[in-house]
Amino acid sequence: MRAVVRREYGDTSVLHVEDVAEPALEPGHVIIDVAAAGVNMAEWHLMAGRPSVARLALGIRRPKLPVLGQDVAGVVSDVGEGVTRFAVGDAVFGSAKGSWAERAAANADLLQPLPPATSFEQAAAVPMSGYTALQALRAVGDVEGRSVAITGAGGGVGSYAVQLAAARGAHVTAVCSAAKAEFVRDLGAHEVIDYTTTDPTDPGRATRHFDAVLDFAGGLPLTRWRRGITPGGRLVLGGAENGGPVLGPLARSLQAPFTRGLKATTLVATSNGDDIAAVALGGGTLRSTRTATYTFAQAAQAVDALCAAIHPGKIVLVP
């Protein structure tokens, strides 16, 4: 089968479409004919082997697992021992192992039926960004009537965090570039701050006191957020791409306990069936934010587009 692989770490020039072995079917798993696969910063990290501390798990010199991709939507083509929730022919979406391939194995517990009136491309754009946004919100507790700022609001995780926070009754301030202002307003943001011209923690701003900040950009020093958050409020360290090649986002997390007066939580989002079910589309509160589709052969362009933040929301790949 055809798959997008990388045999070594590097920039997007290491991505190639190759013929690889079919995935093995294990008990509790299914095989999916992939119709669409999500593109996340996770794939950039796995491709680049960055932060380099992650290579302890991924493979020191070269990646142990060449096929990339986790988010998936497609049709079940084989069912492993012990799987009762799905049958051959079922349309599903969720988390798989190596979804940037014509077929992928997935733990049945990490899949949901494709929601009604939803395309494979729309569904593949949800899982990782959706459950990450959900778990970030969970870290700050009840947000009804509270002021929540979300950085990276126009990107993958942020676009779901805006929707989920607004649906829970928060007053949502989306922090993003001006090009994505309309996009985030349409998702439910009440205010938009263009970080390229305005500091969201500026003491002169009327909205400076955020009860919670979900930070998926890492653009501001922690001490700056401290002045923008109400006493008792919390900063969720959701992601940052400027933490250096060795520690990456860990650098901010290590710094947080030494930033006096700041309550911070480092988010390490994990895939689980309940949260994928909770962000399944069709319930009325969440819609897919897929705005761009590339083919497997264009995977390098898709990852470059993600890193350059060209498209609002999510990018997906199709075979």
Ligand SMILES: NC(=O)c1ccc[n+]([C@@H]2O[C@H](COP(=O)([O-])OP(=O)(O)OC[C@H]3O[C@@H](n4cnc5c(N)ncnc54)[C@H](OP(=O)(O)O)[C@@H]3O)[C@@H](O)[C@H]2O)c1
């Ligand atoms: N903690 C976890 O478990 C977990 C899970 C998933 C992802 N992540 C991390 O979360 C981060 C976001 O992921 P993603 O998939 O949403 O990426 P993404 O789709 O690339 O979105 C990032 C967004 O941030 C915006 N941005 C860049 N600099 C900014 C700044 N200073 N302030 C506000 N917005 C800024 C970009 O667009 P504009 O500049 O045009 O606004 C872009 O839309 C990444 O670092 C990723 O690795 C963490």
